[in-house]
Amino acid sequence: MNILQRIKNKVRSRSIHVAYVDVGSCNGCDIEVLACLAPRYDIEQYGIFVHNNPREADVLLVIGAYTPGWEEKLAMVWDKIPSPKAAITIGNCPISGCLFDRKGSFVDPPVKKHIPIAAEVPGCPPRPTEILQAIMSVRDSVFFDWEEEHP
Amino acid sequence: MKRIVDVNIPLGPIHPCFKEPVRLKCEAKGERIISAEVELGYMKKGIERIMKGRPWQEVMFLAERVCGICSVIHNMVFIEAMEQISDISVPPRAAYLRVIVNELDRMQSHLLANFSYCYTIEHETLGMYLLDLREQVMDELERLTGARVTCAYIIPGGVRCDIPRQDAEDLQASLDRIEGDLRRYTGMFENGPMIALRSRGVGILTLEAAQRAHVVGPTARGSGIAYDCRQNHPTYKKLGFVPITRPDCDNFARVMVRFDEVFQSIALIRKCLQELPKGVIRGGGVCKAGEIRYSGEAPRGELTYFIKSDEFGRIVEIQIQPPSIMNIEACCHEMIIGSDSIADVTSTFISADPCVACAER
DSSP, rough: OOOOHHHHHHHHHHHHHEEEEEOOOOHHHHHHHHTTSSTTTGGGGTEEOOOGGGOOOOOEEESSSSOOTOOOOOOOOHSSSSSEEEEEESSHHHHHHHTTTTTTTOOOOOOTTSSSEEEOOSSOOOHHHHHHHEEEEEEEEIIITTHHOOO | OOOOEEEEEEEEEEOOOOOOOOOEEEEEEEEHHHHHHEEEEESOHHHHHHHHTTTTTHHHHHHTTTOOTTTTHHHHHHHHHHHHHOOOOOHHHHHHHHHHHHHHHHHHHHHHHHHHHHHHTHHHHHHHHHHHHHHHHHHHHHHHOOOSOOOOOOOEESSSSOOOOHHHHHHHHHHHHHHHHHHHHHHHHOOOHHHHHHTTTTSOHHHHHHHHHOOOOOOHHHHTOOOOGGOHHHHHHHHHHHOOOOOOEEEEEEHHHHHHHHHHHHHHHHHHHHHHHOSSSBBBOOOOEEEEEEEEEEEEEEEEEEEEEOOOEEEEEEEOOOOOHHHHHHIIIIIIIOOSSHHHHHHHHTTTOOOHHHHOO
């Protein structure tokens, strides 16, 4: 690995842009992601910038139990993100459907079936610090050795 | 007549200003919006279908997860409807504790809505101040109920846990702190010349249009309709509740109504803590058969549950009418039409505080 690649790795893992997409949750995880922006947790001090543009994003936060309205659309959003990229699911819904995955409902969990997932944060809803920790863990495992794995 | 449309502008479903996916299709002539249409269907989970045939112990938790922002009021309306069906009486201490938790939930919801509005008009400083204040309210909610968002505090015949004396004193102290901070931020919003340029006279919803569209909640009270479901609630009647209205009909009025309601909530919680009666917090009771239509005031407006249960307390038929449906429709058929620029579309839409998870369920 030459010095240029090392610099690229370092810069990539220090500046993460986040987009979030809600594929059918109860809104509880949404507001916990928004709470990460608050001065108490202050997500921007770690170089993580939350805005909702998939074309500029590095990390996609997926919230919710995958409703039929997102059929194909979630994969399209995932394709629009330039690599290196990682998807993190927030809450129990994308993992198991939580209490929405019952007879008669329209949801189709887990989200893992539809797009590749790098990390999962369980909880109904998880605390903002846990969401922050998940993004930080992905930062080291996906972005820091990207240049070695994809020369 | 031939219709001249310059551009069709779709906004969403993934948009920096929207918390939840919703698609707004605007037709513009120059910069002026001449018509708008909202496309829902990204969040439809079919909660009412899951609820049918299940015992109330399960439906209670499902009702809470209709909407995560206003989860306490969904819990409260469902449980109070079941109590009305089965003639379960609530101990007075539990009734006052319910009001305290409900008002704390309303405070955090209104602060979040006003944060979203400030964020949308790009006044990020004020938005972050409000979000920080919301965290303090969430701390109080967590101390009282044990969870931040979905707390399942209210159960038939009472509430789950009592408020110790030390916690009540801490709640008083932090209410004083929150009120002082919020008075400063409200002054910033009220007197900011740039905020006034983006908010005053934008997104007009006249009294007649509001009555025609059947809007509810702070959107209706910002247009001068003095209707609030809390007027009919027995505990709020004891506390002497009077709804707040503003006659201005624009975005500014809607946001200011929410600020005023947070002050009102603080006053209500103080009064509850002062008059908090002694006694038990759980009376107990058995849920029986019957049917009822029961309403309560959610942070976004009137929330109605229609429930039919059988003799074992199972839910046979349930229908939920959340407030956001009317507000979203009024938004795209009355408020957005005639906006002077595309930037005003998102801020007008957010000022009505739409909750898509509620509306689609």
